[in-house]
Amino acid sequence: MSAAAEPLVVPRPRGPVTTFCIRLIREKPLGAIGAVIFLVFLFCGVFADILAPYGINQISPANRLKPPSVKYWLGTDHLGRDMLSRILYGAQLSVIIGFAAATLATIVSVVIGIVTGYLGGKVDLIVQRLVDAWMSFPELIILIVVVSVLGPGMIQVIFVLGLTFGIGGSRIIRGAVVSVREQMYVHSAQSMGASTPRILMQHILPNVLPPIIVLFTTRVGAVILVESGLSFLGFGVPPPAPTWGGMLSGTGRTYMYLAPWLALAPGLCLTMVVYGINVLGDAMRDLLDPRMRGSR
Amino acid sequence: MSKLLEVTGLTTRFRTERGAVMAVDDVSFDVDAGETLAIVGESGSGKSVTALSLMRLIPNPPGEITAGTVMFEGRDLLKLSDAEMQAVRGDRIAMIFQEPMTSLNPSLTVGLQVGEPVQLHRGATWKAALEKAGELLMRVRIPDAKARVDAYPHQFSGGMRQRAMIAMALACQPKLIIADEPTTALDVTVQSQILSLLKELTRETGAALILITHDLGVVARYADRVSVMYAGRVVETGTARDIYKRPQHPYTRGLMACVPRLDGALGSRLVPIEGQPPDLSRLPPGCAFAPRCVDVTDKCLLSRPVLEDVGGGHHKACFVPANAAAGVPAHA
Numbered sequence: 001m002s003a004a005a006e007p008l009v010v011p012r013p014r015g016p017v018t019t020f021c022i023r024l025i026r027e028k029p030l031g032a033i034g035a036v037i038f039l040v041f042l043f044c045g046v047f048a049d050i051l052a053p054y055g056i057n058q059i060s061p062a063n064r065l066k067p068p069s070v071k072y073w074l075g076t077d078h079l080g081r082d083m084l085s086r087i088l089y090g091a092q093l094s095v096i097i098g099f100a101a102a103t104l105a106t107i108v109s110v111v112i113g114i115v116t117g118y119l120g121g122k123v124d125l126i127v128q129r130l131v132d133a134w135m136s137f138p139e140l141i142i143l144i145v146v147v148s149v150l151g152p153g154m155i156q157v158i159f160v161l162g163l164t165f166g167i168g169g170s171r172i173i174r175g176a177v178v179s180v181r182e183q184m185y186v187h188s189a190q191s192m193g194a195s196t197p198r199i200l201m202q203h204i205l206p207n208v209l210p211p212i213i214v215l216f217t218t219r220v221g222a223v224i225l226v227e228s229g230l231s232f233l234g235f236g237v238p239p240p241a242p243t244w245g246g247m248l249s250g251t252g253r254t255y256m257y258l259a260p261w262l263a264l265a266p267g268l269c270l271t272m273v274v275y276g277i278n279v280l281g282d283a284m285r286d287l288l289d290p291r292m293r294g295s296r
Numbered sequence: 297m298s299k300l301l302e303v304t305g306l307t308t309r310f311r312t313e314r315g316a317v318m319a320v321d322d323v324s325f326d327v328d329a330g331e332t333l334a335i336v337g338e339s340g341s342g343k344s345v346t347a348l349s350l351m352r353l354i355p356n357p358p359g360e361i362t363a364g365t366v367m368f369e370g371r372d373l374l375k376l377s378d379a380e381m382q383a384v385r386g387d388r389i390a391m392i393f394q395e396p397m398t399s400l401n402p403s404l405t406v407g408l409q410v411g412e413p414v415q416l417h418r419g420a421t422w423k424a425a426l427e428k429a430g431e432l433l434m435r436v437r438i439p440d441a442k443a444r445v446d447a448y449p450h451q452f453s454g455g456m457r458q459r460a461m462i463a464m465a466l467a468c469q470p471k472l473i474i475a476d477e478p479t480t481a482l483d484v485t486v487q488s489q490i491l492s493l494l495k496e497l498t499r500e501t502g503a504a505l506i507l508i509t510h511d512l513g514v515v516a517r518y519a520d521r522v523s524v525m526y527a528g529r530v531v532e533t534g535t536a537r538d539i540y541k542r543p544q545h546p547y548t549r550g551l552m553a554c555v556p557r558l559d560g561a562l563g564s565r566l567v568p569i570e571g572q573p574p575d576l577s578r579l580p581p582g583c584a585f586a587p588r589c590v591d592v593t594d595k596c597l598l599s600r601p602v603l604e605d606v607g608g609g610h611h612k613a614c615f616v617p618a619n620a621a622a623g624v625p626a627h628a
Contacts, residue, residue, distance in 0.1 A: 121357070184398040185409075191351055191393075192386035192413045192464065202412075206403035 023287055031283020037276025044088050045095030052085035056242050065259045075261040077251045083265050086242040090266060093243050094224045094273070097154060101161040101227075102219035108166025110212060113173025114200055118181055128174070134167045140229070147235040154237045157230060161223050169215050176208040183207075210288035214281055221277030228270055244270045298370070299326040300504050301350075301472060306364035308342075308349045311357060317576045319345040319359070321528040324603070327472065332495070332505040334519035334536070336512065336551070338573050342528040343508045347474045350506075351391055352381050369471065387417040390465035392494075394477035396458035400449035406433070406460050407445030413467040432463035436493060455486040462494055466501065473498060474506045479514070491518055512555050516540060524548050527574050527584035530603060534610035544612040546589045583614070591616045 025032045044051060053073075060080035068075045074083035112131070116124040143160050150156045180186065181204065189203050228245030230236035237243050239250065244266040252263030308320040320342045327333045335343045348354050349361050352373065366373040369388065373381065385391075390413070393399050400409055410432055411425030420428065426445055433441035436459040449457060458478060465473050475494060479487035495518050498505045507519060515522055515536060523533040524545065532545040543549045550569040571588040580586060586596040595615050603611040 184393055184395045185401040187353065188391075188393055188399045188461070188464075189401075189412070190353055190385070191391040193382045193384070193416050194386075194412065195382060198416070202404070203401050207401065209403070 020287065024283060028283035028287065030279050031287075034276040034279030034281075034283065037272055038280055041091060041273045041276070042095060045091040048088040048092040052082075052088045054082035054085045056086055056089045057081065057240050058085075065255065065262075067259070068261055074265045075259065077247075077259075077262055078255060083261065086247065087244070087265055087269055090242045090244045090247065091269070091273075093154070093237060093241060094227070097158055097161075097227050097237075098220045098224045100158045101165070101223040102216055104158065104162025105165035105169060105219050105223070106212060106216045108163060109169035109173050109215060110205075110208075112167065112170035113175075114177050114204060114208070116170070117174040117177030118196075118200055118204060120178075120181075124174075128171075131167055131170060134164075135171075139164050139168075139226070143226070143230060144233070144235055147230065152235055152238045154241075157227055157236055161226060165219050165222065169219065172211055172215055173208060176211045177204055180204055180207045210285075214285045214288060217277060217284060218281035221274045221281065224270070224277075225274050299367075300329045300331075300369065301327040302365075302367040303350070304365045304367070306346065306349055306366065307362045308345055308354060308359060309362050310359045312577060314577045318528050318579075319576065320349055323364075323525070323528070323530050325523045325530060325533060327504045327506060329471065329504055330498070330502050332498070332507060332518055332520045334507045334509060334515040334522045335525060336509060336515055336522055337525035338510060340573055340576070341525040343510075343525055344476050345528075346525070347391065347476050347506065347508055350474065351385060351389065352376075353385075383417065386413040386470070387468045388470055389472045389474065390468070390470040392458075392461050392465050392473065392475040392478045394480045396454050396461055396478075396481060399461050400452075400457055402449055405446050405448055406452065407447075410445075410460055410464045410467065413464060417468050428467065429463070432467055433460065435466070435497070436460070436463045438463075454482050455490065458482060458486075458490050459493070462490070462497065466497060466503075469501055470503055472504045472506065474508070476508045477510070478507075479509075479511075487514075494518075512551060524551070527579060528576060529584065529613065531585065531614070532610075532612045533603070534608070538608065538610045542610070544606055544610065545585075545614045546591050546616065547585050550588075550590075 024035060058081060060076070063072070063076050063080040064078055066072055066076040066080075072082050072084065074087060076082055077086070112127060116127045142164060146160045147156055186199060186203055189199050194202070227236055228243065228248065231243040231245030232249040234249070236245055239246055247266040248263055248270075251259075252266060255262050303326065304324045306320055306323045307318060310317045310319050323342070323346055325333065325335075335346065337343050345354070345359075350366055350373065352361070354361060361374060364374065368384070373384065376384065400406065407426045407429040408422075409429075411420070411422075411427075411429035414420045414428045415422070415425045430442045430445045433444060438444055438456055438459050444452075449460075452460065461478075473494075478494065479490050482490060491514060494505065497503075507514070509515060519536045521534065522536050522539045523530050524539070524547065525531065526547050532539065532543070532548045534544075539548060540552070543552055547569070550567070553567040554569065556566060569588055574580070574584055574587065580597065582595075582597040582599055583589070583592075583601055586592050589596065593616060601613045601615050603613045605611055
């Protein structure tokens with residue numbers, strides 16, 4: 001440690017996002033495929049208005065139940081509406097509901113998880129018993145009850161899914177917080193006179209970010225799936241909104257033998273998107289695992 | 297002039313499944329401005345709990361400070377509100393922990409963390425705090441400090457991290473620094489660098505230092521005064537010189553006898569202290585060291601000795617007069 005120390009080059013780390021993408025492609029090719037599916041889905045959802053060749057509810061009685069063709073890539077339904085356009089707008093709805101509900105769920109999970117995990121003691125005990133009680137109810141029943149009381153609609157679906165998933169997911173965040181809380185740097189921050197809110201924001205939150213990201217990703221998939229289930233049962237966003245679940249249960253089921261593309265198109269989209277998100281979530285969990293940290 | 301820090305009768309109790317444990321039992325000591333006090337003892341003797349009690353960082357439950365006063369700059373720290381205590385921590389009193397590898401947050405740059413106390417206590421902006429962090433890292437002689445402000449802890453070696461922790465402790469020019477075994481996890485060569493740096497910087501800033509350690513070599517080189525702890529109590533206290541030349545308590549003498557000495561006779565053997573440190577939940581009624589003591593008397597088993605002056609500010613808690621002790625001879 002002399003003054004003549006050679007000029008030290010502190011290696012500028014590549015941005016964490018770039019590093020992550022490189023690792024994703026190299027170490028988890030399946031996860032990368034999931035990421036591509038996810039991105040295509042996002043793109044379709046965001047730009048549905050531009051991409052869709054026809055309007056969602058633009059009926060064309062002359063072209064009812066047409067099979068896939070050059071004019072109608074995915075065929076038409078019983079009112080002559082273009083299936084491709086409806087799938088694209090359906091993606092938009094799924095993106096909105098998926099992201100809004102998953103964001104709400106993640107915020108709820110993080111707030112409950114961080115507060116109970118860090119404070120511990122009685123607060124933790126009481127809140128976590130409530131979470132236990134909530135989790136011991138079948139989710140779908142809660143959803144159906146709430147939707148039948150409040151009536152169907154996108155806002156209701158987002159709220160109910162956000163809260164349900166959020167309360168359950170708080171357990172995961174709490175677990176991560178409990179292990180971070182005992183880290184020396186948290187004690188060190190306390191000894192430096194940092195307040196509790198500051199410790200939570202500055203020292204706890206950044207270190208539980210990996211599970212939060214994974215939780216968010218998997219929640220998007222789960223919300224989309226449950227939302228389709230609700231729409232299928234008639235508790236989701238009411239028609240004529242083009243939800244994938246609604247398309248499956250309505251025209252899809254009725255004309256299954258006559259026009260199988262009506263069920264296949266939304267069904268396949270749903271399966272692929274949820275599969276892609278789940279695979280991506282798994283890959284992210286592996287890559288962001290703190291035990292595999294430091295290898296970057 | 298009154299002392300910078302005066303601890304009187306400090307008692308910290310932990311509730312465990314096997315009943316209450318006095319981790320710190322009626323501990324008193326004081327530190328003058330600019331002075332270095334070493335607190336010495338085995339693992340589990342209550343050194344670290346004493347330090348955490350001073351900072352009021354004992355997790356409650358299960359821990360609780362049940363008695364005592366901690367007078368610091370004329371105020372009793374144990375009577376301050378939580379907000380007032382928070383203002384003292386990191387500003388007037390700073391602490392350095394024994395684990396440099398985990399004392400820094402892995403997700404934040406070193407500069408942000410070193411500058412954090414300035415932000416917390418001086419209301420500095422991010423930018424000013426980072427600039428200050430650069431200066432501080434330079435003061436603890438981290439090479440190329442300005443560039444390293446933006447580095448992450450995993451890019452630092454153990455010694456560099458402990459330097460960064462020292463920089464963080466110095467950030468607000470505290471009057472007292474508590475270093476809890478600051479070098480335990482480091483290489484021997486790095487250890488002496490870190491301690492010399494710490495000593496030098498406290499001398500420059502006039503800060504007092506409480507050095508918690510089990511390393512008697514460290515004590516001899518860096519401490520002005522020493523308090524020896526055993527089973528949650530102070531058993532001997534005095535100037536470092538007195539403790540070395542004339543250890544009074546049989547436990548202190550035992551500790552000295554099990555340290556290898558360069559000036560000792562060739563072929564002389566190290567004498568271990570027989571037995572195990574006591575279980576704090578079932579301490580004997582008399583002196584806690586009695587079961588292991590070579591000079592034990594009947595009185596030792598029945599009542600507990602208190603600290604008594606043996607001359608020149610040297611105190612011991614033992615019934616047996618040192619010259620009558622038959623045990624390990626003191627190094628003269």
